[in-house]
Amino acid sequence: MRALAYPTLVGDPHPGDTVLLNTTALDRGLGTGGYALVIAVLPPPDQHHTTPTTQPDTRPSAGHLVKARYTPHQTMVLGVDEQESPHHHLLRDADTLDNMPVIVADLHSALPAIIAGARHTAHEHGRPTPRITYVMTDGGALPAWFSRTISGLRDAGWLDACITVGQAFGGDLEAVTTHTGLLAAHLITHADITIVTQGPGNLGTGTRWGFSGTTTGETINATSTLNGHPIASLRISGADPRPRHHGISHHSLTAYTRVALRPADIPLPTLATTPTTFTTTDHDPHHLDTLIHHQATPLTTCPAHHTLIPLDATPALAAALEHTPVPLSTMGRGLTQDPAAFLAAALAGTHAATLLS
Template sequence: MITWRAGVVEQVGTSWPGAVELTVALDNPWSDPSLPARVKALAYPRLVGDLAVGRRVLLNVSALSRGLGTGGYALVVAPGDGVPADPPPTVGHLVKARYTPLQAMVLGVDDQESEHHDVMRDADDLDGMPVVVADLHSALPAILVGARLEAARSGRPVPRVVYVMTDGGALPAWFSRAAAGLRAAGWLDAVVTAGQAFGGDLEAVSVHTALLAARHVLDADLAVVVQGPGNLGTGTRWGFSGVAAGEAVNAAAVLGGRPVASLRVSGADPRERHLGISHHSLTTYGRVALLPADVVVPLFDPDDAELTALGTRVRTQAAALVEPHGRHRLVETPVGADVRTALGASPVRLSTMGRGLDQDAAAFLTAAASGIHGAALLHAR
């Protein structure tokens, strides 16, 4: 189940909060001679300590050897020539990535030892806070683009946005360069890691407590719920990690929030099941989300013939999700040239399934539309 390698750190490369890239020379060759003897590895210093040039490391190369979407990384499991120093004494008893070799002990926002325990013990309502829910992590920057654009259009303050990261993809929040870049740019105010995910500004047991913490501890105006990088899918109706987006809609609605369903849309995916509205969104919002949400359908620029044709397909597919055929509310949001220009100014790279804004504009325009609507809801509260 695990393909192991050991090697020596030859170079310490780019770092961002919680993570650092390394170049590692492997001790043993691969069975496939086309694979490199030196690999790009990712280390999380809070788990494995600081690693300098010359240090030996143990690597998990399972996904790398299979060419799966890990960002092209081997993952550092531990130093191979000693153990990291003990962490400083702390409180908290939440264990995440439970019963794996790298399980981490963290202080939960609702832990008995937490300074926020009293608030979280009594918290039970989101007070109508808009909650934008998406399937793919790549939607996060575009949603924020939309929310900020709506604030600029209306002349209102930029909303305070908290990202709730679920555990369907990467478990460490540190893996997300997008989240780190959005934080550095001042676009994202905080990250709450829910379930088995960890490494956020606050740690939560569930999506429910993560949302309550976003509202009552972090004073969020708007929350965005989406898994970390690395969607898992099997090409089947139910076998994909993004199905949890439907459960997030239910959580937001049960807690008195205003759920906004961000559709996964593509005009460039070679797979028929993902063209227009992905079957992932149709299943997630059509079958898993049992409480009503605002389903945001983009109205593309009518001067763009290709997007206009795609928009017709999207509206036809969305009809199954919204009233009178489905349980959700249809919201049509224009996404013209100004939205595309705003997306082009994102402080982090836009990429979904390896495609950028120029290759699959519909994906990012649709996510931005949900951010526009989420921010607009703040004015209606």
């Protein structure tokens, strides 16, 4: 079976080693979490009383910020916001993002599409490529190391930094809260645009409130409180067979109309402007446009009174999504199977890029 080991936590396994596995997600056939996870590298069977040949890194951390707290694999990291950090003086009294655009999204799979949209728009307008920082929250995977998307985007030069907040860990920088993660993105990584979403994996129970994406509304509040410019990316699908996720997902509608209490810009795509090759066989883009524009009405009448930003999903933007350095995939569907999902995310990046001076 496929198994995943994080050497920092369990040591470095080698062929022939005996390992203790957690197979809970694999046993249930989960998608994103469909791996066995190595809990420990064990000594050979005839040497049970000896010390394992490989050990996790137990050297004292420079910091005292514990993540994955009170679990067997809790790890200690240096947080940018704690006293031992060389950045503490920047964050001690920090209180503003100076209008930095912050894009929030429900799913980790939106990350490369958002960046593609921002880069495409900057280049189209003859502007420098924006510096982009990703703030990863703890609604999905906790280790940033699990994400091949982050690794691929970093290797391609599309992502400048990753900051892990809450219980998430493994980023270039660690922070206690989304608030200090955002401030670190602005003051330490000097991001032009920051993207906030959970790590790989998404918890949803088919109930109104039982999904990890409610944090997108909370991130809008945090961004606004810190004088940033919040941009809410819509989770849209033209191919999801579940009614609650067809058109604008109820995740976006619930989080943005009920959890978010501060206004955000919400790019609303016009999908009928894309090439016919980017339409699904089951859903006419004109019909999908009509549906999402109807579903979007509560976004402007809710307590936050968001601002809808109508944008065309152009053929050039669709073409840009065909050349991302990492594969585009959401809920098992790629770009040609569910183009609306990625075009909507890309337009959030497009809007953010237009706000840069």
